[in-house]
Amino acid sequence: GGPVYILAVETSCDETSVAIVRDGKDILTNVVSSQIETHQRFGGVVPEVASRKHVESITWIIEEALDKANVKPTELAAVAVTQGPGLVGSLLVGMVAAKALACSLELPLIGVHHIAGHIYANQLVNELEYPFVALVVSGGHTELVFVEAEGRFRIIGQTRDDAVGEAYDKVARALKLPYPGGPHIDRLAHEAGEAVTLPRAWLEPDSYDFSFSGLKSAVLAALNQAAMKGQPLAPEAVAKGFQDSVIDVLVEKALRAVRAYGAKQLILAGGVAANKGLRAALEARCAEAGIPLLAPPLSLCTDNAAMIAAAAFLKYRRGQFAPFDMKAEPLLKL
Numbered sequence: 305g306g307p308v309y310i311l312a313v314e315t316s317c318d319e320t321s322v323a324i325v326r327d328g329k330d331i332l333t334n335v336v337s338s339q340i341e342t343h344q345r346f347g348g349v350v351p352e353v354a355s356r357k358h359v360e361s362i363t364w365i366i367e368e369a370l371d372k373a374n375v376k377p378t379e380l381a382a383v384a385v386t387q388g389p390g391l392v393g394s395l396l397v398g399m400v401a402a403k404a405l406a407c408s409l410e411l412p413l414i415g416v417h418h419i420a421g422h423i424y425a426n427q428l429v430n431e432l433e434y435p436f437v438a439l440v441v442s443g444g445h446t447e448l449v450f451v452e453a454e455g456r457f458r459i460i461g462q463t464r465d466d467a468v469g470e471a472y473d474k475v476a477r478a479l480k481l482p483y484p485g486g487p488h489i490d491r492l493a494h495e496a497g498e499a500v501t502l503p504r505a506w507l508e509p510d511s512y513d514f515s516f517s518g519l520k521s522a523v524l525a526a527l528n529q530a531a532m533k534g535q536p537l538a539p540e541a542v543a544k545g546f547q548d549s550v551i552d553v554l555v556e557k558a559l560r561a562v563r564a565y566g567a568k569q570l571i572l573a574g575g576v577a578a579n580k581g582l583r584a585a586l587e588a589r590c591a592e593a594g595i596p597l598l599a600p601p602l603s604l605c606t607d608n609a610a611m612i613a614a615a616a617f618l619k620y621r622r623g624q625f626a627p628f629d630m631k632a633e634p635l636l637k638l
């Protein structure tokens with residue numbers, strides 16, 4: 305057949321995004337409307353506010369995406385949407401919009417897992433080779449996923465408490481940095497001379513799981529103690545100590561998983577993949593070990609609908625369509 309154009313909708317958290325992608329590979333348009341400014345004054349995402357914002361923007365973003373891509377609605381092959389996980393109110397807005405569009409255009413509907421989207425963002429820029437291991441790091445997720453074949457995911461490790469991005473945002477808040485704090489900590493860590501010494505949560509020797517809440521508490525305790533002594537810590541040194549600890553554990557476990565599972569590639573995905581320190585450390589260690597490392601450009605690391613369209617294309621080829629009573633699933637399993 306001809307080219308397959310998929311329109312995808314992503315509203316799982318605080319970005320409203322609509323994309324049109326050809327053959328799961330070529331991005332015709334990827335409109336992302338961030339609500340960050342709205343949530344900044346609350347210091348984090350407020351679910352009620354997020355869903356209201358999605359309602360306000362989803363219609364014009366769909367129109368803008370169709371305009372920009374120069375694709376007629378009748379040329380679309382399917383409509384895809386993030387089914388979960390995410391904030392239920394936010395997911396619902398995308399779900400309703402996608403269903404309405406698919407219904408009125410008589411197109412099939414495809415439900416996509418948000419993490420599958422983050423992983424297949426790499427398909428937009430790289431050639432994937434199975435089996436691979438994906439390190440998914442975002443505001444809501446910290447997972448090591450073994451992907452044996454197309455669409456066959458096995459979670460081999462995950463966080464037992466805070467997600468990496470969540471820990472970044474909480475530490476940033478303690479340092480009085482704006483939300484989201486990840487990029488600010490990343491920047492400060494690079495400006496730092498020395499680092500505050502902080503613990504690493506390795507957990508059991510054979511475990512691929514992560515834990516970041518202890519590290520976050522250690523940061524808060526160090527800040528408080530230093531302040532009480534009247535010798536406040538330099539934010540740069542705290543940022544570097546925190547980031548070094550996070551990166552050590554992420555890199556070590558990811559490389560161990562690649563070896564143990566005989567993976568052909570290591571894939572980095574999710575918003576925290578934008579972290580310069582993490583990228584540099586993974587690049588160095590992978591180069592040393594001869595492991596191909598794939599990571600999407602920064603614009604495709606954070607939440608966007610092009611990644612949902614990329615993952616949806618694989619389901620389209622397999623005829624894995626969703627029923628029209630598909631429900632938004634805030635805790636959807638991969």
Ligand code: KG4
Nearest residue numbers: 442443444469484486487575576579606607
């Ligand atoms: O994937 P994403 O856009 O949304 C979720 O699905 O969570 O990830 C957002 C998270 C936020 O916690 C943000 O602080 C973090 O990614 N982040 C970073 C960086 N850029 C974004 N964390 C560390 N370093 C960065 N450069």
Ligand code: ZN
Nearest residue numbers: 442574575607
């Ligand atoms: Zn995400």
